[in-house]
Amino acid sequence: MSAAEAGGVFRRAQGRTLDAFPAEQEREWKGPFYFIQGADPQFGLMKAWSTGDCDNGGDEWEQEIRLTEQAIQAINKLNPKPRFFVLCGDLIHAMPGIKAVFSGHYHRNAGGTYQNMDVVVSSAIGCQLGNDTHGVRVVVVTADKIVHRYYSLDELSERGIEGDLMDLMKEK
Helix, strand or coil, X not given: CCHHHHHCCCCCEECXXXXXXXXXXHCCCCCCCCCEEEECCCECHHHHHHHCCCCCCCCCCHHHHHHHHHHHHHHHHCCCCCCCEEEECCCECCCCCCCEEEECCCCCCEEEEECCEEEEEXXXXXXXXXXXXXXXXXXXXXXXXXXXXEEEHHHHHHHCCCHHHHHHCCCC
């Protein structure tokens, strides 16, 4: 059983709705509330910054992990509790052995390679600004490689993930 199932701690969106904020309860103003906005945990930047080499040296995350845990502990102690927590900005600065960066926001498929790192932009589930279909990208990570493929929503619904990708996920 996952933590979400056990304690209902994590909320998931379904049917374009987040059940943490039911429409019947949220239609009318019920008074002031607050939320917490955090930004830029940027794992790896503190070492890179301290060594003066921001293009490298992001292979240690201990300080950022400690600070993020401190933030979570402080927020969990608050009374009354915040309505929700939003984390924005740069989540990581560097990751040891990073081979690919996956992003969106361009609303079409794109990408390239920069200094032996693949940059992969996935098209949108929603509004398309190019000729790509509405879809998602399936990314399979093994010890040796990263393989990714864009699927239209229709393809994924009708056929699922292709056999060669499924084979990569089998334990060896």
